[in-house]
Each structure stands twice: as structure tokens, then as C-alpha cells.
Amino acid sequence: MKEIREILADLSEGRAVAAKALQLPLLRRPDPPEGVLLFLKEKEQWRLASSRRLQEGMLLVCDIGVEVPVQLESLRCADATDFKLDIKLLVSVDRDSLDTLCSDLLTAREEVDIALLQRLTKEALLPCLRGHFERMDARSLFFGAEGENAIQSAVREASERLCFKYGLLLRQVVSVRFGGAAYEELRRVEEEAE
16 A cells, blocks of 8 residues: 555646545644645545645545557558557546546545556547548548547547546647657658659
8 A cells, every 4th residue: 555645746747637635644734735636525525625635535636637658559540550649648637527526436446546647548539539530541641630620539439438437527639749660651752752
């Protein structure tokens, strides 16, 4: 079990998006850092705590969210196979879905860390991206606004899935980078054409 100090550090340094305060030291409880919201369950509802003093059973949430890098490989579009996509997303907690977060993610673990966020985001995002990419040609996917729009649409769909299932939101796309043989070849052709 991690100490509360480690958990608070993970939350404030972007290595976790949410955690439960399970075991707290009896004396000298640490102060939660700025940007970490504290929630208490009152009358079956999670409410923002009135005090910044840590209590056992509190839900701790990183207010701004966490940047989560996800690598997707062996992707295809209508006329190209085997390219990859490195995407970085800002993932946060949906405050209206704290029960879902607690019952589905924070029962067997203390914190929702970056490794778990990467896995869940990839699982939700991959089928959404594939659905959009399969209908597109490589040039418009890699180099046009159409590709950006397809990625944004897929991220919105994945966010809805993650929110419904786990109480997590994909807030924004921080960066997108394509790679792989199909992309490099097309990029070379485009540069020669210019």
C-alpha cells in the first residue's frame, strides 16, 4: 500500500487522476496540494469537502486532469496499412460520475494512475479510431483537416464510453503524431511533389 504522501505527489505531479485516502497517519497528516480536490460521501452523495483536512475514505481528484500518452500500432485506412499513431490526451474525472469512478476503478486499487489510464484510454479509443480511419484515404487522414476531424470525433466517442463505464473524460487532444512505413512513404512523396 502506498503512503498518502506518495499518492498526493502522484496526483499533484500528473501521475494519477484520482485516489482514495484509505490509511492516514494518526498524527501529522499531510496537507493536500493545490489542484487536488477533496470529496466526502454524505447521504450517498459525493460532495466537495468543506475542509482541506484529509480524512479516511475521502476521494482525491486531480482538478486539471492528467496528460496520457497512448501508442496505437497496426492501424489501417482505406488505402494504407500498418501505420501508427502516438496521441496524447488530457484525461480528467467527470464530477457527476464519482460513484462510477469509485465502484468501477477504486475498489481493488488505491489510485487511478497513468498506467491504468493508458490502458483504459487505448481500449476505448482504438475501436473508435478504426471505425473512422477505415473509411478514409491516407493522404486526407495524414495531412488534412479531415484527419484531425476524424480523430476529434473518435476521441469524443471514446470519451462518452469512458465516462459511462468509469467516470473519466477525454478533455482534449494535446498532440498527435503519425508514424510507420505507410506514413513515411506518403510523406516522402508529398515532400517530393512540393
